[in-house]
Amino acid sequence: MRSVSVIGIGETKFGKFIDRPINDMIKEAGEAAISDAGINKSDIQAVYFGNFNGQMLCKQGHMGPLVTEVLGLGTIPSVRTEGACASGSLAFRQAAIAIMCGIYDIVLVGGAEKMCHQDTETVTEALTTAMDFHSEVELGLTFPGIFAQMANRYFHEYRDVKKAMAMCAVNAHSNAMLNPDAQMQKPITVDKVLSAGMICDPLSLYDCSLVTDGSAFVVLATTEIAEKLNKHRIVELVGSGHAGDAVTLYNKQSLTTLAATVNAAKEAYTMAGLTPKDIDFAEVHDCFTITQILNIEDLGFFEKGHGGDAVEEGKIARDGIIPINVSGGLKAKGHPIGATGISQVYEVVSQLRGNAGERQLKKTDIGLTHNLGGSAGTCVINIFKGR
Amino acid sequence: MRSVSVIGIGETKFGKFIDRPINDMIKEAGEAAISDAGINKSDIQAVYFGNFNGQMLCKQGHMGPLVTEVLGLGTIPSVRTEGACASGSLAFRQAAIAIMCGIYDIVLVGGAEKMCHQDTETVTEALTTAMDFHSEVELGLTFPGIFAQMANRYFHEYRDVKKAMAMCAVNAHSNAMLNPDAQMQKPITVDKVLSAGMICDPLSLYDCSLVTDGSAFVVLATTEIAEKLNKHRIVELVGSGHAGDAVTLYNKQSLTTLAATVNAAKEAYTMAGLTPKDIDFAEVHDCFTITQILNIEDLGFFEKGHGGDAVEEGKIARDGIIPINVSGGLKAKGHPIGATGISQVYEVVSQLRGNAGERQLKKTDIGLTHNLGGSAGTCVINIFKGR
Numbered sequence: 071m072r073s074v075s076v077i078g079i080g081e082t083k084f085g086k087f088i089d090r091p092i093n094d095m096i097k098e099a100g101e102a103a104i105s106d107a108g109i110n111k112s113d114i115q116a117v118y119f120g121n122f123n124g125q126m127l128c129k130q131g132h133m134g135p136l137v138t139e140v141l142g143l144g145t146i147p148s149v150r151t152e153g154a155c156a157s158g159s160l161a162f163r164q165a166a167i168a169i170m171c172g173i174y175d176i177v178l179v180g181g182a183e184k185m186c187h188q189d190t191e192t193v194t195e196a197l198t199t200a201m202d203f204h205s206e207v208e209l210g211l212t213f214p215g216i217f218a219q220m221a222n223r224y225f226h227e228y229r230d231v232k233k234a235m236a237m238c239a240v241n242a243h244s245n246a247m248l249n250p251d252a253q254m255q256k257p258i259t260v261d262k263v264l265s266a267g268m269i270c271d272p273l274s275l276y277d278c279s280l281v282t283d284g285s286a287f288v289v290l291a292t293t294e295i296a297e298k299l300n301k302h303r304i305v306e307l308v309g310s311g312h313a314g315d316a317v318t319l320y321n322k323q324s325l326t327t328l329a330a331t332v333n334a335a336k337e338a339y340t341m342a343g344l345t346p347k348d349i350d351f352a353e354v355h356d357c358f359t360i361t362q363i364l365n366i367e368d369l370g371f372f373e374k375g376h377g378g379d380a381v382e383e384g385k386i387a388r389d390g391i392i393p394i395n396v397s398g399g400l401k402a403k404g405h406p407i408g409a410t411g412i413s414q415v416y417e418v419v420s421q422l423r424g425n426a427g428e429r430q431l432k433k434t435d436i437g438l439t440h441n442l443g444g445s446a447g448t449c450v451i452n453i454f455k456g457r
Numbered sequence: 458m459r460s461v462s463v464i465g466i467g468e469t470k471f472g473k474f475i476d477r478p479i480n481d482m483i484k485e486a487g488e489a490a491i492s493d494a495g496i497n498k499s500d501i502q503a504v505y506f507g508n509f510n511g512q513m514l515c516k517q518g519h520m521g522p523l524v525t526e527v528l529g530l531g532t533i534p535s536v537r538t539e540g541a542c543a544s545g546s547l548a549f550r551q552a553a554i555a556i557m558c559g560i561y562d563i564v565l566v567g568g569a570e571k572m573c574h575q576d577t578e579t580v581t582e583a584l585t586t587a588m589d590f591h592s593e594v595e596l597g598l599t600f601p602g603i604f605a606q607m608a609n610r611y612f613h614e615y616r617d618v619k620k621a622m623a624m625c626a627v628n629a630h631s632n633a634m635l636n637p638d639a640q641m642q643k644p645i646t647v648d649k650v651l652s653a654g655m656i657c658d659p660l661s662l663y664d665c666s667l668v669t670d671g672s673a674f675v676v677l678a679t680t681e682i683a684e685k686l687n688k689h690r691i692v693e694l695v696g697s698g699h700a701g702d703a704v705t706l707y708n709k710q711s712l713t714t715l716a717a718t719v720n721a722a723k724e725a726y727t728m729a730g731l732t733p734k735d736i737d738f739a740e741v742h743d744c745f746t747i748t749q750i751l752n753i754e755d756l757g758f759f760e761k762g763h764g765g766d767a768v769e770e771g772k773i774a775r776d777g778i779i780p781i782n783v784s785g786g787l788k789a790k791g792h793p794i795g796a797t798g799i800s801q802v803y804e805v806v807s808q809l810r811g812n813a814g815e816r817q818l819k820k821t822d823i824g825l826t827h828n829l830g831g832s833a834g835t836c837v838i839n840i841f842k843g844r
Contacts, residue, residue, distance in 0.1 A: 071559060091591060093591070107787065116699075117701075122518065123512050123518060124586075125510050125512050125513050125583070125586045126512050128590060129582070129585070129586055129590045129594060130540065130586055130589075131510060131539060131586035131587055132539070132540060132541040132587040132588070132704055132830060132834060134540055134701065134834070134835060135540075135701045135702060135704040135830075135831070135834030135835055136589065136704045136834075137704065138703075139589075139703040139705060139708055139834075140655045141706050142474055145700055145701055145702050145716045145717060145720050146700070146701055147699035147700050147701050147721075147835075148540070148701050148835065149537075149538055149540065149547050149551065150538065150539045150540060150547075151536055151537065151538055152518060152519070152520075152538075152539055153519060153521055153522075153535070153536065153537060153538045154519040160536050164551050164555075165538065165558055167551075167554060167555050167558050168551075168554050168558075170558050170560075171458060171554050171555075171557050171558030171559075172558075173554055173557075192620045195516070196512070196516065198516070198518040199512045199516055199517055199518035199519065199521070200518055202517075202523065202526075203515060203516045204478060204480070207516060285735050304712060308547060312503075312534035313532055313533070314504075314521065314522045314532055314533055314534050314535050315522060315523050315532050316518055316525070316526040317522040317523045318524050318526060321526055321760045329532045330532060330659075333532050334534075359569050368653060368692070399538070443519060443522075444519045444522070447519060447521070447522030447523075447526075448519070448521060448522055448534075448535065452544075457527060
């Protein structure tokens, strides 16, 4: 198998852009990634694109050829992937596999979602299609209800980590304020999170990620091409893992250990020949604050049941032992669903190149992205090494 | 790259099954394919699944892990692909690439769509998401309007082929009556097609494919595994091609030569080291009868402008020089969108194995599948060889 590297990155600002068509956001982010790579459009051989629910939100499906048309890429092949909130990462992984295999040498990978123009009821209905309709949605369950059950079960099995959850949110907002692309640009406090309106006990308003419009793209190529271009620090994909689980909550073995994360991590670490201790920083899926705590444990960064302690001890802060979601994460950068997995790669590459502006970390040689779909029915993990 | 073969196939009956959940259809077709392969569920390492618009039609997205859950496949990874009517073929191609690459050895690939429980307005709205919303759907265009424009342009550039189009429909119904899985089980005549109610001039009711519920699955593996299993005739994927075009009609170079078909065919023939003359029979995308005529030309089976002559001369019939859509095709077997590309493979494998019952062809060593998405914004072509 051939080695794959990220040679270009681009993203729009994340936020509420009600009057901006999704095509416009795709064009901006896609052109930025191509320009950053320093290649010609005619060098791109295929497009892989993650979108969760353009059909219900924008009455737009078939977004693969929409992307090639908007970007003027001619008659090259394109694929849309969908795996709920992991839609973008699925696109990334399939593109990487096609390059590893020798089918393509240079591929454009992106994602986008436009959500803010819809009312809350429509957005909620669109989001619940990531759950099982017959056994969950028809009974009235929504995602805050799913992750609240996980949180309560975690409190039962380990301890109440409401304060640590609040600190995840505070950390995310603090990081987002250093990211010009982030939707949230204001600080919050632990007290504010803990006293905010309850969405679904124990999740308050500030425990929940955002409804966001945005798009992100990267260009992938063989590492040989990346070396020839010699434009940026080489950022090589050294590990990739993908695993699943039941789409329903009731068919999962555990609500507090996410099998999809554990298994995808195992595959990615094995491929990379690395352990959790080797990871310098990570973008971790935080659709809710409790999700982040479960995942930093399941990724092996902290012992099971001690993710909350780590957060309270400042270990995930920018100056901690493993900074988490320096971009602001889904919680404060925002969560334009199909774009999220690609935007995670955008952040890791920015950090590894040393181009992350005010939020640049000091030691950045190895970064990890972790992207979940639904109630962890899908998980994709990537490990990148700068060299 | 490793060689890939189809080791198992399964599909449901196609038709109107209003009270049957999509999960049930997935379970039936998936289990049939696994059983046909003679493998254990634990041998399956990943699922690739094509679905066009479960979100609007069934309020169900995230169908990758839905499939693994319904089939009891544990925590293996899954991917949903969407490329309008080519959604299933995209899943097939990505799965094949992952096996070629050495990522997986045995993969389950399927597709499903449930449409008939919705009213015509909802189905029409769901289908139009495969077009460009802003420049086509908002202006009132639907798919009969798209393909009627192609037909009229073909009549202008070459000749009026209404009679040949009607004969495509007659051929499809005739074949479907020999396929127990087909939705249509009644013969029609050229006169009946030509005198039927007009949907969009020149397309009458019988020029249009069906609204259908159904699911189809196949199991892919390395050819080495297929040989070891030694259960069926080996059906090897010898060629695969994938190309695209603008999603909009107005940005295509031609309405009568489909660039996506031409380019995907070129890739597939080159990989296989074959020419159109080597193909014994083919399943060709016939969302409308005119589509079939365009495609049998663009696939190189007949000269441009002479597809209608070939149909009128009986060349695509079961006893013709290249039988087309022996299964009944989208027109008469039915078109459960996400399942269509996989069901095409089901038919080709059945024929190559000599298991196609009453519709079994005589000489079947090399078969081709051709699957389009939207107004030919996506095309995937596969060539299979029995040995």
